[in-house]
Amino acid sequence: MEHVEVSGLKIPVAEEADLFVAGGGSAGVGAAIAAGRLGLKTFVAERMFALGGMMTSGLMSKIAISASNHGIAEELLGRLDAHQKSDFLSGRHEVPIDPELAKWMLDKMVIDEAGAGVRFGTTITGVIREGRNIKCAIVDSINGLEAVKAKYYADCTGDGQLSFKAGASYVAGNEQGYSSSPTLMFRIANVDIEKLIAEMESHPGVYKSEQDTYSNHKISPAQNRKNIAGDKYAHFADFIPFIRQKQKENPGFLNEWELEMMLQRGLIFMNQPQGNHVLVNSTRIPYFKGNDSKELGDAMVAGRKQVAATFRFMKAFVPGFENSFIMDTGSMLGIRESRRINGDYIFTGDDVNKLRRFEDGVVSNFGGVEIHSVDGKSTDIKELQGGFYTVPYRSIIAKDFDNLYIAGRCFSASHTALSAARNIAYCMALGQAAGTAAAQLLHRNRDNVRDIDIKPLQKDLEPVI
């Protein structure tokens, strides 16, 4: 068996592939399906035991998909609908999914149909690099250390783990290095949502919101009821005056930090149309950088404390939650931003706001700026009034390398631009672009990701541009 040597250790080469996909989240799935369908031998290393990343293991079961995205993301949503006889996709641009069903459907699409070799429980721990090329990735699993050789690599780890280990240059967070604050998602089951809607209709003053939040947080109770009947999301926010009122009536119910935590964002939750449960997007971890393992662990613990306090309040006071229970919390922390790898072009907030369309655009998106303040206390939102921008091919190729793509939320973007361009369907489309581009390179016998023929690539990517 062939071996490679790293720091005196002899590591067996376990696999050889055309494309090595690091991480099987939204971007990794897009890359693996696109490349696999185009005949590439594709290897996916995923540290969890499911595909989907934040979408499934992080419980972010609300997929934002633009009207212009007819790629793999749309196909996934259509197939989930067909399987469960629902019509959720018609509610685009926000489509609910059941994370458990999505895990199964992604196994089917990536492993059974696209033929990608997926290794779960497998963490990328290092890289062997020669000049501007990655020669192999080192992975750790129950087997111990192994090497995987490939011609092209796609870093879809969200945190830019493969690129970081290869020594790529990157930036993180805002000017002070802090990221948009993360959230630990959780779901509450056995909720009587109709009871809540009826209460909100009869006492509108009690449930009014205080913060200037997204348009979908201002949906009226009547519209929410209609949405639920029509397989669409119902949104509820922010209950801040309600929280203050309940604390006044029940002094000491929430201690000081619990009250402060609950008032930073209020309660934000959505119905999950598959049943009588809701998805809660309320917690926030302040002053997070996302590049230190102790910080990551502490953030998860802090997230669970916030979940416990939030749920205790909801069960005690919010109508319809009297018999509810916590169904689950995310197995992954909801990290909005960590490392952003430097590409040949850094996509900017100006590109988003001006709806710029690039000559080498490979993916279009519709999201506006959405920065969750580093102290967790506010959200800077600029919803775009229709229209799309594109992301250039140069932003998905790592500046310091000739055979490395960067797709998903670690792609080359500024802090502001990433806040706009990180939704699930769009990350999937970035992966689709990377996988499709790798196939073109292989079929034309080219090694360098910059030797792409952009027009034919754009033709292949028409569904997502």
Ligand SMILES: Cc1cc2nc3c(=O)[nH]c(=O)nc-3n(C[C@H](O)[C@H](O)[C@H](O)COP(=O)(O)OP(=O)(O)OC[C@H]3O[C@@H](n4cnc5c(N)ncnc54)[C@H](O)[C@@H]3O)c2cc1C
């Ligand atoms: C709180 C929150 C709310 C959001 N709201 C929405 C929303 O409403 N709608 C929407 O569309 N989007 C939303 N998003 C954005 C979206 O969920 C993410 O930006 C997107 O899922 C990121 O996809 P990704 O593939 O880049 O990364 P991920 O989904 O994080 O996938 C990365 C994968 O890489 C794996 N990995 C990481 N490191 C390694 C390693 N060393 N070895 C092996 N595997 C590794 C991880 O386990 C994971 O599976 C939200 C995000 C957050 C955090």
